Amino acid sequence: MHAPKPSVDASHPAPAPARTGALNLADEARKREVRTSWLLSAPALLVLVTAASGPLLIVLVYSFLAAGDYGGVVWSLSGEGWFKVFLSRDIFDDTVGIADAHLTIFWRSVRLSMLTTLICIALGFPTAWFIATRSRESRNVWLFLITIPFWTNLLIRTFAIMEVIRSEGIVNTVLMTAGVIERPIQMMYTDFAILLGMAYVYLPLMVLPLYAAMERLDFRLIEAAYDLYASRWRVLRRIVVPLVKPGLIAGSILVFIPSLGAYVTPRVLGGGKNMMLGNLIELQFGQGRNWPLGAALSLTLLVIVMVALIFYVRIVQKEAASRE
Amino acid sequence: MTESEISIRVSGVTKTFGEGASAFHALSDVSVDIRKNEFFTLLGPSGCGKTTLLRLIAGFDHPTSGRIELDGEDISQLAPFQRPVNTVFQSYALFPHMTVAQNIGFGLEMLDRPKAEVAATVAQMLSLVRMEALADRRTDQISGGQQQRVALARALAPHPKVLLLDEPLSALDYKLRKDMQIELKRLQSETGITFVFVTHDQEEALTMSDRIAVMNQGTILQIGSPREIYDRPEQRFVADFIGDSNFLEAELLTGGASGRLRLGSGHEIEASVPEGMTAPRRVSVSIRPEHAALTSGAEDAALTGTLKEIVYFGTDTHYHVALGSGGSFIVRRQNSRGVTETLEPGAAVGISLGPRSVQVLRD
Numbered sequence A: 001m002h003a004p005k006p007s008v009d010a011s012h013p014a015p016a017p018a019r020t021g022a023l024n025l026a027d028e029a030r031k032r033e034v035r036t037s038w039l040l041s042a043p044a045l046l047v048l049v050t051a052a053s054g055p056l057l058i059v060l061v062y063s064f065l066a067a068g069d070y071g072g073v074v075w076s077l078s079g080e081g082w083f084k085v086f087l088s089r090d091i092f093d094d095t096v097g098i099a100d101a102h103l104t105i106f107w108r109s110v111r112l113s114m115l116t117t118l119i120c121i122a123l124g125f126p127t128a129w130f131i132a133t134r135s136r137e138s139r140n141v142w143l144f145l146i147t148i149p150f151w152t153n154l155l156i157r158t159f160a161i162m163e164v165i166r167s168e169g170i171v172n173t174v175l176m177t178a179g180v181i182e183r184p185i186q187m188m189y190t191d192f193a194i195l196l197g198m199a200y201v202y203l204p205l206m207v208l209p210l211y212a213a214m215e216r217l218d219f220r221l222i223e224a225a226y227d228l229y230a231s232r233w234r235v236l237r238r239i240v241v242p243l244v245k246p247g248l249i250a251g252s253i254l255v256f257i258p259s260l261g262a263y264v265t266p267r268v269l270g271g272g273k274n275m276m277l278g279n280l281i282e283l284q285f286g287q288g289r290n291w292p293l294g295a296a297l298s299l300t301l302l303v304i305v306m307v308a309l310i311f312y313v314r315i316v317q318k319e320a321a322s323r324e
Numbered sequence B: 001m002t003e004s005e006i007s008i009r010v011s012g013v014t015k016t017f018g019e020g021a022s023a024f025h026a027l028s029d030v031s032v033d034i035r036k037n038e039f040f041t042l043l044g045p046s047g048c049g050k051t052t053l054l055r056l057i058a059g060f061d062h063p064t065s066g067r068i069e070l071d072g073e074d075i076s077q078l079a080p081f082q083r084p085v086n087t088v089f090q091s092y093a094l095f096p097h098m099t100v101a102q103n104i105g106f107g108l109e110m111l112d113r114p115k116a117e118v119a120a121t122v123a124q125m126l127s128l129v130r131m132e133a134l135a136d137r138r139t140d141q142i143s144g145g146q147q148q149r150v151a152l153a154r155a156l157a158p159h160p161k162v163l164l165l166d167e168p169l170s171a172l173d174y175k176l177r178k179d180m181q182i183e184l185k186r187l188q189s190e191t192g193i194t195f196v197f198v199t200h201d202q203e204e205a206l207t208m209s210d211r212i213a214v215m216n217q218g219t220i221l222q223i224g225s226p227r228e229i230y231d232r233p234e235q236r237f238v239a240d241f242i243g244d245s246n247f248l249e250a251e252l253l254t255g256g257a258s259g260r261l262r263l264g265s266g267h268e269i270e271a272s273v274p275e276g277m278t279a280p281r282r283v284s285v286s287i288r289p290e291h292a293a294l295t296s297g298a299e300d301a302a303l304t305g306t307l308k309e310i311v312y313f314g315t316d317t318h319y320h321v322a323l324g325s326g327g328s329f330i331v332r333r334q335n336s337r338g339v340t341e342t343l344e345p346g347a348a349v350g351i352s353l354g355p356r357s358v359q360v361l362r363d
Ligand SMILES: Nc1ncnc2c1ncn2[C@@H]1O[C@H](COP(=O)(O)OP(=O)(O)OP(=O)(O)O)[C@@H](O)[C@H]1O
Pocket: B017, B018, B024, B025, B026, B044, B045, B046, B047, B048, B049, B050, B051, B052, B053, B200
């Protein structure tokens, strides 16, 4: 983020074209150092590469195979898996059309994940700010409280939310007893329920990196900006946000990626109708018995994540650059 | 001083941190009037409340009681961004994500000045602090002295009515500090802005200020021109903190602006007396070492004693004398070439005091 400007590089004299023996020796030493460091990290690299790319490779291969009748794959090359990601064939007359159902689910996944990220920023930013501005001792208490939800199983947390928002749940009961509403509000099995669940689950992943960035913030800079006639809002926009941007980006990535692939939350709170990508993929490996399609969908998810991240980081950086 | 000449008026300001048993009075009943376009210095030891007073004027904190006026208007409760007052922070507090030029233009931009005006003022400020060549550098890519000048330019750019400077030169080396001192004085006279300057360097305070307020433990002990503060310190702390001083016990015979005093040696002499002090009474007096001179004989000497030590300092020589009436006394004499030292330790010497060299202290 703080790439050195060319002007700095200019201050270092370029190496002289005619190299002296001493320089060569130094070069040799550096090369040796590089070689040793590669050798030393080789085992770790090996584990990383195989653990990360191995499964991915399997998924890639499966996506180009034919589906077995009872799940699994048949070892014959087939484009059927990828075909079905975007297109569908009518079962009666074999006409080919766009796979609307899939596109709807893609779009819902992306939309809900972006909304979740936005909600987490909206809630997480003030929360992180609150914690970062407490005294040193109470900060630790607050951070501890923030992490409490992580102690419980995701499924249990999701069911807890269900208990709050279902028709006979806490919210509806209270509102009905108070006479505010006559009939329970349908909150379960809606996008709202999914958003609520995901924001609740992923909020700490936004708060923690934001807090880490804010804790490092030099609060004297904020005073300096106040002193130079910046209103509170402008201090936030011009000083605080640019300076905590690394935390903001990290938090957004940590929230957006798992949201996009979320499985448990949309399953429990969204029901079968409001599927997200994770559920669609699971369906292919389970009831759908179409592993190649499942594999192709998984890779599609990966591509969506990467494209979205590249866009996001670009936009944030461009905005920062245009302001400077 | 008429009302219209006053820029900042601090009246009866107290600042308390904490509550109950742990309450700490950082400032107790501080009152001071600062004139327009004055170079006013707050001088005092570490922890005496200089920064606290500056922060109250800037608006980062609000007084526990008392009020602060700017040009006759009460500003005690205004936010920092509502006051035409800018600060040069002790730590500079430059924005690390902006260039030098962006830092300098920030205040004007926040005041929603037109882009052209901002650019013009930034260019002007850059040349004022001689930083044109580094306008596009990031602030973490320039030296400490350059950062300091950027901080100064940033605070000056919106042309505030008052500029607060919190030990802005303390991080600089001696040579650069001297240059910046001259620069600051030039800026002050060129811009017509009131400067409130904080330092705990007495030499810096004496050379730069129109007036100095000497502070200790949350109170202002004395306000005056450098000459007044140095020549006529009214309290032991002031005399001790600024320069060196000899302290003696004496008997004040008559009061008034210049009263008569009887020293421990029995010698009677004229002395400056703080306002409103009544006589007769026992008092402490302060005498600067360079306001006294050694005489070889005892006749017409104010004090007599034995020479204990001679310390050569290059520019001057210090003579340590054990007084006949008890206590010790230091006389300072400027050195000049061709004058050989005739005195030896152990010699009986007299000390003569010039007119108005004796200052009576309040405590
Ligand atoms: N926020 C605060 N809470 C409690 N005490 C404080 C606070 N700010 C300052 N103080 C105390 O008030 C006193 C005056 O502090 P101040 O910063 O004004 O000193 P200073 O004269 O600027 O000293 P220095 O020359 O070291 O900068 C100090 O004893 C300090 O500990």
